[in-house]
Amino acid sequence: MSSMPQLPHIPGTDPSSCVFDAFRTAIAKRVSDALPPLTVEQVYNGVDYGKKGVDFTVALPRFRLPGKVDELAGKVLSKFEKDEWVESVTHDKAFLHFQLNTSNVIREILNQVHQLTHATESGKPEYGTNTSGKGKKVIIEYSSPNIAKSFHVGHLRSTIIGAFLANLYKSCGWDVISLNYLGDWGTQFGMIAVGFEKYGSQEELEKDAIKHLFDVYVQVNKDANEDPNVKVEAAKWFKRMEDGDESALTNWRVWRELSVKKYEGEYNRLNVHFDEYTGESKVGKEWQDKALERLEAMGLISDVDGAKIVDLEKWKMGKAVLRKKDGTSIYLTRDIAGAIERYEKYTFDKMIYVVSSQQDLHLSQFFKILKLMEFPWADRLEHVNYGLVQGMSTRKGTVVFLDQIIKEAAQVMHEQMQKNEDKYKAIEDPENTSLEIGITGVKIQDMAAKRINNYTFNWDRMKSFEGDTGPYLQYAHVRLASIGRNNPHLFPLPPPEQIDTSHLVSSPHARDIVFLLGTYPDVVKVALKTHEPSGVVTFAFKLSHAISSAWDTVGVKSEKDIEVARARMWMYECARHVLAAAMELLSIRPLEKM
Ligand code: ARG
Structure with a gap:
């Protein structure tokens, strides 16, 4: 400037x-x-x-x-x-x-996009990022499915929104630690242990641990309905696990490990990553005891029929049970102790839990109890919640596994693309392309509206190339990438100071595009405040629309004056980078071809 x-x-x-x-x-x-x-x-x-x-x-x-x-x-x-x-x-x-001043706006913005895409200290594209979080650490916990139980759409939303938040905080300079807090503890593992003796198969387990454990769990639950003894055995088994009996823990360890391995592959396909797979099992018993002791000492615990309870009626949060009569630990206590443990380990500046609004009460109880315990960091915890999804079933029925969603999305998209034979033949890698577009479709549908809204999942809408859909967004990016490929005579483009941006000034379409590019850093900042991916989605569509309105009047190939064509090409290149940045922030992999 x-x-x-x-x-x-x-x-x-x-x-x-x-x-x-x-x-x-x-x-x-x-x-x-x-x-x-x-x-x-x-x-x-x-x-x-x-x-x-x-x-x-x-x-x-x-x-x-x-x-x-x-x-x-x-x-x-x-x-x-x-x-x-x-x-x-x-x-x-x-x-x-x-x-x-239009001419200066255009020149300054395109220069900045170019500069921060190609010539950054980090060597990575930085346009849209900022350093507001420099020196600060945030823990973001998301996805957190339960082993041996179904992966429901609530977990999918947590995965998608959480991955977005992790990217967002990173791009605002925060040190981000992402956690997957698995439901890997509880009486269900006693049930599985009992069921495994009857229905378990090492082969099935290695093939698909998630599915096999789920099947065993379903079977043993059926047995339990007929034979009350099953539950008694299961409880005994889980007690041994809680007491740290190695012989009861060996199998459980293998189940957990194989499930995590399977999940990792699926998260990879979704372009979602975790720094750590933690879980309910990892919350130290000593931390839970210490938490209870502190609460007792502060006079916050009351005994009701042998159970330990914190009364939160004053805040309209009911009565929270922290320990059952039989002494076994529970979800809430693990969350309380887990937060304390994490603070000791990470000294975070903020910790975010991405969990469905169905658990609003649970989260507010647990935050409240930490405040009552007078931990000075208790107000650093934040619950990012979201509404329900209806209608997420595949043609085969209700979804119970994450890989069913991924497979169905890929298949639905593949069929859709096969409908246009000529185009389909031109695709180099139709399998992978349909998988990426399918996943984009699912993610966009999920992030298009405010988090808290419920929505009904719609496969027809997900696969459509028309309207504000995932496929449309990928198509917009591919089209931008293709103008570069179709105009090799303009490359390499001269350095920015030799590009005459005044050629862009007379077109309102070009101005619209560049103005939008200029708003992107603000879009990122607003998202950080609201924790809403929808603003970024809206931005990506606005930009795509502005670009598609410009094709006719702001052509590149059709333009005979090479100086004018170069200025336009440069603008489209900048637009491509910013669109890609927005998509990547949303955890979407932008495609170059389709
Ligand atoms: N595993 C839990 C469930 O499926 C979600 C965990 C949410 N995180 C937490 N810290 N409570 O319901």
Whole structure:
């Protein structure tokens, strides 16, 4: 931004990673100069994106200045002189609308996208990232299925949203530790141990541990309905596990390990990763005892029929049981102790639990108890919740395993693509392509609306290339990648300072695209505040739409003037990088071809 006039620096802004920070500052400066004693900082926080055709808007009443808004606006207007940043200002009731200098906006934004994609210190694309989390550590726990039980859509949502949050925090400079907190402990393992003696098969187990353990669990539950002895045996077995009896733990260890291995493969296909596979089994018994002791000492525990209870009625959170009569541990106690243990281990600045809203009460009980225990870090815990999904079944029936969802998504997509024979023949790797597009379809449907909304999963919509769908998004990226391939005569592109961006100024379509690219760093920041992937999804579609509206008038191949064609090509390249960055943030792998 060397050629642009100097601006004051506003704390928290960073024009070197967000060009609009500079343009907003320029606007804020004019308003504060005209309306003392307002400071640039004060005005800056009131510079918002404008609606339809307006670049930025300032709503005057928010500053609570004495005098009529018309007079205040008049002062700004009469003092206004256009410069390299701002082209014009108009006044409509309480609002001031600003238009930026188009040619400078375009040049500055494309330069920044280029710079932060190709020439970063880290060697990785950085456009859209920021350093607001530098030096801070966040633990993000997500997915967390239960071994030997079904993987339901709630787990899928946690997986998708959690992976997004992990990417998001990383791109905001946080040190991220991602945890998968497996349901790998509890009486169900006593049941499986009993069932395994009758129904277990080493071969089946090695082939697909998740499925086999589930089958055994279903079988032994049937037996238990007929024979009460089964449950008694199972409870005995689990007690031995809790007491650390090696002979009762050996099989369990193998089951856990093989299940994790299988899951790892599936998470890989989803482009989802964990730093650690922890689980309920890993919460130290001593931490649970210590937690209970502390609660007792603080007088927060009451004994009800031998069970230990914390009364949370005062906060309308009911009564929470922390230890059963028989002394076995429970889910809630493990979560409380687990949080303490994690704090000791990681000293996190924040810890996020991505868990369905069905467990709102559980999470609020457990956060509340940690607060009552006066842990100073208790308010660093955050629950990111989400609504229910209906209708996620395959043609074969209800989904119980993650790989069923993945397979069905790939198959549905494969069939869809085969419908267009010519196109299908041109695909190099139809299997993998349909798998990636299918997964994209599932993820986009999941992240398109606010997390808390329930939604009904729809395979027809998921596979469609029309409307705001996953396949459409992949198609938009592929199309961008293909203009580069189809115009080899323009490459290598000259360095940015030799590209004449003034060729882009006259096209409103080009301006729309570049303006959107400029908003991306803000989209990321908003997502970090709201923990909503939907804003990023909306951005990706807006950008895709802007690009597809531009094809006809802002052509590359059809353009005979090579300077003009190069400027356009450069813009599309920048757009491709930003679209890819947004998709990657959403854990989607952008395709180059289809
Ligand atoms: N395994 C649990 C379930 O399937 C989810 C775990 C959520 N995380 C937690 N820390 N409680 O319901």
